[in-house]
Amino acid sequence: MARFVLRRLVRGAVALLLFQTLIFALVQALPYDFSAFFIVSPSLRAFIREELGLDRPLWEQYARWMWGFVRLDLGRSFLYWPAPVSRVILSRLPRTLLLFLPAAVLAYLFGIWLGKEIAWRRGGMLEVGASLFSVAAYTSFAPWLGFVLLNVFGWYLRWLPYQRLVNPNVWFNAPVTVDRVLIGLLGTGGGLFAGGLGLWWATRRITDPLLRRAARIGGLTALGVAAWMGWNASGIGPLAADVLAHLVLPLGTVFLLSFGETMMTMRAAMLDSLREDYVLTARAKGLPGRVIRDRHVARNAILPVLARLALSLPFVLVGSLVVERVFMWHAMGQALFDAIEFQDIPVILGILSVVGVLVLLAHIVLDVLYAWLDPRVRYPRGE
Amino acid sequence: MAAMVGVRRAWKQRMAAWQRRWGTEVGLFLRQPLALIGLALIGVFGLMALAHPVLMATVWNRARFDPIVGYDASQTPHPHPPTPQHLLGTDGFGRDVLSQLLVGTRVSFGVGLIAAAVAVLLSVLLGGTAGYFGGWADAALMGVADVFVLMPPPVVLLIFGLLLRLNWPMVALSYGVLSGLGAQAVVVKSHTLVLRNRSFIEAARLAGGGHFHILRKHILPGLMPLLAAHAVFTVVGAVLTESLLSFFSRTTYYLSWGSMIWMGQQSFRWFTLEGQWHVILPPAFALMGFCSAFYLVGRALDEVFNPRLRRV
Numbered sequence: 001m002a003r004f005v006l007r008r009l010v011r012g013a014v015a016l017l018l019f020q021t022l023i024f025a026l027v028q029a030l031p032y033d034f035s036a037f038f039i040v041s042p043s044l045r046a047f048i049r050e051e052l053g054l055d056r057p058l059w060e061q062y063a064r065w066m067w068g069f070v071r072l073d074l075g076r077s078f079l080y081w082p083a084p085v086s087r088v089i090l091s092r093l094p095r096t097l098l099l100f101l102p103a104a105v106l107a108y109l110f111g112i113w114l115g116k117e118i119a120w121r122r123g124g125m126l127e128v129g130a131s132l133f134s135v136a137a138y139t140s141f142a143p144w145l146g147f148v149l150l151n152v153f154g155w156y157l158r159w160l161p162y163q164r165l166v167n168p169n170v171w172f173n174a175p176v177t178v179d180r181v182l183i184g185l186l187g188t189g190g191g192l193f194a195g196g197l198g199l200w201w202a203t204r205r206i207t208d209p210l211l212r213r214a215a216r217i218g219g220l221t222a223l224g225v226a227a228w229m230g231w232n233a234s235g236i237g238p239l240a241a242d243v244l245a246h247l248v249l250p251l252g253t254v255f256l257l258s259f260g261e262t263m264m265t266m267r268a269a270m271l272d273s274l275r276e277d278y279v280l281t282a283r284a285k286g287l288p289g290r291v292i293r294d295r296h297v298a299r300n301a302i303l304p305v306l307a308r309l310a311l312s313l314p315f316v317l318v319g320s321l322v323v324e325r326v327f328m329w330h331a332m333g334q335a336l337f338d339a340i341e342f343q344d345i346p347v348i349l350g351i352l353s354v355v356g357v358l359v360l361l362a363h364i365v366l367d368v369l370y371a372w373l374d375p376r377v378r379y380p381r382g383e
Numbered sequence: 384m385a386a387m388v389g390v391r392r393a394w395k396q397r398m399a400a401w402q403r404r405w406g407t408e409v410g411l412f413l414r415q416p417l418a419l420i421g422l423a424l425i426g427v428f429g430l431m432a433l434a435h436p437v438l439m440a441t442v443w444n445r446a447r448f449d450p451i452v453g454y455d456a457s458q459t460p461h462p463h464p465p466t467p468q469h470l471l472g473t474d475g476f477g478r479d480v481l482s483q484l485l486v487g488t489r490v491s492f493g494v495g496l497i498a499a500a501v502a503v504l505l506s507v508l509l510g511g512t513a514g515y516f517g518g519w520a521d522a523a524l525m526g527v528a529d530v531f532v533l534m535p536p537p538v539v540l541l542i543f544g545l546l547l548r549l550n551w552p553m554v555a556l557s558y559g560v561l562s563g564l565g566a567q568a569v570v571v572k573s574h575t576l577v578l579r580n581r582s583f584i585e586a587a588r589l590a591g592g593g594h595f596h597i598l599r600k601h602i603l604p605g606l607m608p609l610l611a612a613h614a615v616f617t618v619v620g621a622v623l624t625e626s627l628l629s630f631f632s633r634t635t636y637y638l639s640w641g642s643m644i645w646m647g648q649q650s651f652r653w654f655t656l657e658g659q660w661h662v663i664l665p666p667a668f669a670l671m672g673f674c675s676a677f678y679l680v681g682r683a684l685d686e687v688f689n690p691r692l693r694r695v
Contacts, residue, residue, distance in 0.1 A: 012529075014526070019533045030547065032546070132675075135678050136675055139670075139671055139678055140671045141623065141626055141630075141641070141667055141671070142627070143631075144644050144670075148667075264682060268685065268689075311566060315620075317538070318535070336541075340545045348546075352538070363532065
């Protein structure tokens with residue numbers, strides 16, 4: 001197992017270095033010169049080029065970029081000179097995470113649940129309806145879907161605030177910054193998620209189904225109440241509520257865009273494992289349908305869904321970057337589009353590297369998880 | 384005469400063989416209601432793409448109905464809601480929305496088909512070779528795939544497409560290259576590996592079949608179902624990515640559904656907030672319908688060719 005992990009890590013590192021070289025080459029091939037933005041005298045332009053390091057020979061720029069990347073230094077942004085790229089990206093990270101993580105988690109949970117249900121009751125109207133709806137949501141155009149939700153719920157019905165991160169009237173003279181509240185909310189969300197998982201783990205040995213369900217619901221309620229009371233006591237509860245109200249529409253958009261794929265994968269995986277012999281055995285033993293569905297079939301069907309999750313993560317990320325743009329949720333998406341508009345090459349390279357590293361990590365975690373769960377993967381032919 | 388009869392018989396036999404080989408699959412495919420919906424939608428979009436040149440040549444006045452430079456001075460102000468003359472109304476520049484919609488269909492078909500063809504070709508070349516030959520070829524080619532896996536096509540194309548202002552054939556080509564050399568090559572490789580270790584390949588090799596013969600006659604047909612499903616999903620991804628690009632590139636270098644939606648939203652922002660839905664809804668629903676149709680067909684193909692998904 002250790003050997004497998006090590007080999008995978010080395011392969012990943014080599015791929016990452018090649019990837020860095022490739023994106024550097026691609027960006028260098030762009031017909032752009034940042035100093036051409038300024039209408040200044042040639043001598044001043046030469047000074048700008050020298051200041052930004054654009055006058056160095058290509059190999060030196062390349063060596064500097066690669067060496068910087070190895071030291072986790074992505075250079076300095078042209079647009080926010082002299083702020084380092086890592087700060088430009090990191091300062092916007094909490095906002096993107098607050099949108100992306102809950103949406104992704106909710107979409108996966110809902111997709112898995114719905115896929116399980118429609119695979120179990122195959123061939124009904126529920127299946128056709130759920131499939132059509134989820135495919136329509138999955139293939140709808142992200143900016144348009146956001147625009148429709150914004151108009152319907154924000155403009156016509158006026159149920160929810162639309163556009164921007166917060167309401168300035170609520171935040172007038174606020175004692176804390178928006179990002180601090182966002183990080184607090186992220187922490188709360190993470191805590192609730194971890195608490196829920198822990199609760200599920202702690203109560204899984206309770207045999208009486210009624211008691212188990214009561215314990216789970218009671219525990220979740222207690223967690224929720226505790227979080228709510230904590231925010232109330234902190235004195236910035238209304239500010240957090242304002243952020244959450246602004247979060248609903250973009251989060252709903254990303255959720256609608258991404259649950260369909262999980263649902264379809266889960267459905268196919270369920271149908272796949274429904275044909276296994278152990279399902280027949282379980283039926284012959286006289287186990288109730290719910291137990292067969294949840295404990296025997298769904299548990300084995302999760303594996304391919306996990307594999308799919310890692311592959312579809314970048315697509316969900318793009319969806320949320322675009323949705324951020326539509327809802328003027330100033331975060332990574334804003335940084336990305338600004339960088340494109342002003343040809344801020346270091347930030348573009350930085351965002352590409354971050355995406356590359358995230359995808360690589362997802363793949364490595366997935367491969368290791370697979371190898372851990374399924375020994376056939378660990379020992380390739382002839383070993 | 385005798386030769387004619389022979390030709391006809393050969394044709395009939397070929398049909399019968401085809402029926403024997405694929406009859407069950409076609410039957411299974413046609414029995415799924417969602418697959419039929421998808422096929423019908425694709426047919427409708429095909430007719431739409433064909434209809435535009437015909438309508439322009441016969442019914443529509445070029446000055447008024449041209450999708451890019453047309454202008455109707457008889458109906459103001461623009462954007463104008465639907466009328467008998469302009470069935471879907473006009474956009475902010477006074478251009479007919481229906482005419483634009485039909486031209487956009489052509490772009491979407493072009494993008495989808497180019498991207499799918501390129502992706503299938505590259506993934507077979509890379510993944511098939513790596514899986515079949517193994518050893519050094521595998522290590523080298525999968526090294527390439529490892530790098531391209533890190534470049535998810537939507538992210539990379541969003542950045543480079545906007546920077547370079549790519550037009551749609553280039554977007555399609557790049558999408559095909561990125562997905563064909565990346566994730567798809569990995570999947571094709573693992574399937575080739577499974578196929579290569581089957582006994583009929585060994586039999587073919589013992590019978591004296593060369594590598595090229597085995598690849599063409601035994602491996603490739605085995606990969607076909609997988610490739611078909613992947614091609615269809617590539618169409619969906621490529622069309623959505625192209626729409627994002629033409630939506631965000633703001634200036635209309637070429638006409639497609641994405642840039643139409645952008646135009647429609649501009650009319651919302653700057654003129655009035657109500658009553659302009661006719662500009663934005665047709666391209667948005669067309670895009671949704673187009674991608675859903677291909678997605679449903681791909682899912683149905685998967686269900687047919689993956690024996691473990693067949694109905695018990």
